[in-house]
Amino acid sequence: MPETFPSAEIATETAKHPIDAPLAKVNQRxxxxxxxxxxxxxxxxxxxxxTLPPRPDSPKLKAYQQRIPLSLPANKAGLKQIEKTAKVVAARLIENTFSWQDYLGPTAGLKRTGADIGAQIAVxxxxxxxxxxxxxKPSSTRTTWEKAYVPYFNKLQAIAAQHPSYSLPEAIYATVxxxxxxxxxxxICCTALEALASFLNISLPIELKAYWGSYGNSKTQLRRLPTDDEILQTYEKIKNPAWQFVYGIMATYGLRNHEVFYSDYSMLTSGDDEAAIEVLEAxxxxxxxxxxxxxxxxxxxxLREVRLPKVNTDLSTTTLQLVGQLVSKQFRRYEIPFSPYDLRHAWAVRTIGVGLPDTVSARMMGHSVAVHNRTYHRWITRRDQSAAVKAALAKA
Known part of the structure; x- marks a missing residue:
């Protein structure tokens, strides 16, 4: 007896889904x-x-039949949601404001499902x-995340919870x-929240930079930096030879707090005449x-006798931030009348005074020329003015 197979009608019936009938009615509408x-x-x-516009990575120039991968559940709630979404998409197509960014990539699902702020931050x-x-470096990335992002994202979530009627942009402005x-x-708050908004493709009516205020390099311009004599005299207040070395190396090389512990001093200890040091990649x-x-x-x-304090520098168990904080703590302990960073600023001003090119100084300080010029504008301007006056007098 020949083998029989289910008819097409039976196969179709078996494949039917409870949502198919109401789905068909929606499609008819x-x-x-x-x-x-x-x-x-x-x-x-x-x-x-x-029929939708080409995706961002498509070589096509004209609209063509495509699928929007909403992946909503095939149930009554999913059908209700996708019907609403379809009307929004249709309106945007008519207005020529449809964007694939709202439906593709890591943030698309968040927008479609109305995910809470915590989920958006997690992505x-x-x-x-x-x-x-x-x-x-992973350690540097972790430090940046924990110190420059987490505190402000926590604040954002707290404000959103306190004001459930706020939209995300409103919660962002309130946090700032x-x-x-x-x-x-x-x-830092503005920078972190701007990055989040940009990632989520959220349009903020007012750029967060407008809220920065006057904080910044003007603080460096206005602060009184220690003189060379004061730096030399203060050195004597430190009784521990290891912390004397930290102080001296920061004053002489303009290092950041943590850089003292992540530098190669081999040229210095070898007696090299230039006594250069290498700040390491970490x-x-x-x-x-x-x-x-x-x-x-x-x-x-x-300084040719390197005497570093015993500090945990294993970045799998600590961070650059924590290492740097140890230096600040010792400055307070020895009642040093200025901050560790003042030694760095004083070094920068010293290089300006001796005429070292700004590009070279910036490179040695590990930042861009733009940052260098903005931070030390006052002293650079004075140097350039002094040079111009001297040149003019020489011609007179």
Whole structure:
């Protein structure tokens, strides 16, 4: 007896889904309204199909039949949601404002499902770490995330919870305004929330930079930096030889707090005349070489004998931030009348005074020329004016 197979009708009946009948009715309404879109079911998921603009990575120039991968559940709630979405898509197509960014990529699902801020931040966190892989040291990335992003994202979530009626942009502005005006924390907050908004494709009516205020390099311009004599005299207040070395190396080379512990001193200890040191790749701004200014401080502070304090520098168990905080703590302990960073600023001003090119100084400090010129504008301007006056007098 020949083998029999189920008829096509039976196979079709078996493949039917409880949502198919109401789905067909919705599609009929779409057709009658000439919406140009159709809901299709693929297994237990619902998607939209229609004539849509080319995707960002498509070589095509004209609209063509495509699927919007909404992947909503094939149930009554999913059908209700996709019907609403279809109307929004149709309106945007008519207005020529349709964007694939709202339906593709890591943030698309967040927008479609109305995910809470915590979920959106979690997706941004993955993006943050992935985008820096192979570019920055994992320890540096972790420190940046924990110190420059987490505090402000926590504040954002708290404000959103306190004001459930706020939209995300409103919660972002409220978070920024909750920080102290004209402060570094305000700037960092703006930077973190701007990055989040950009990642989520959220349009902010007012750029967050407008809220930065007056904090910034003007603080460096206005602060009184220690003189060379004061730096030499203060050195004597430190009784511990290891912390004397830290102080001396920062004053002579303009290092950041943590860079003292992540530098190669082999040229210095070998007796090399130039006494240059190498700041290692593990630091905040990566590898760069630094020369002493002034050179005579190498001997004044006995820097050829490297005596570092016993500090945990294993970046799998600590961070650059924590290492740097240990230096600040010792400055307070010895009642040093200026901050560790004042030694760095004083070094920069010293290089300006001796006429070292700004590009060279910036490279040795591990930052861009733009940052260097902006930070030390006052002293650079004075140097240039002095040189111009001297040149004019020489011609007179």
């Amino acid at each position: 779409f057709k009658a309204a000439k919406l140009g879109l159709k809901i299709e079911r693929r297994g237990d998921k619902l998607n939209l199909r229609g 941004f966190k993955n993006h943050f770490f992935e985008s820096r892989a192979g570019i920055a 305004q909750s920080t102290k005006a004209n402060s570094r924390s305000r700037q 630091t905040k701004t990566g590898q760069h070489d630094v020369w002493p200014f002034p050179l005579e401080w190498v001997d004044a502070f006995n």
